[in-house]
Amino acid sequence: MKDIFVITVGEVQHLTNEKFGRYLNNEELKQVQKRVQFGLECWEEVTIYAINDVISENEK
Numbered sequence: 001m002k003d004i005f006v007i008t009v010g011e012v013q014h015l016t017n018e019k020f021g022r023y024l025n026n027e028e029l030k031q032v033q034k035r036v037q038f039g040l041e042c043w044e045e046v047t048i049y050a051i052n053d054v055i056s057e058n059e060k
Contacts, residue, residue: 004047007036 012032013023024032 009029016022016024
């Protein structure tokens, strides 16, 4: 396994086109990237919760 979670530019563009009927330019993509990174700053807490949940489930 290479990555746990990745959001590709293609996925962002697909979502943008689906929801807003257009694609983002490079500057808009950079702005979206910054906002997503800010929103995911607590990724460690979410990951620890997921790990704990998996371990607990597998120990039953």
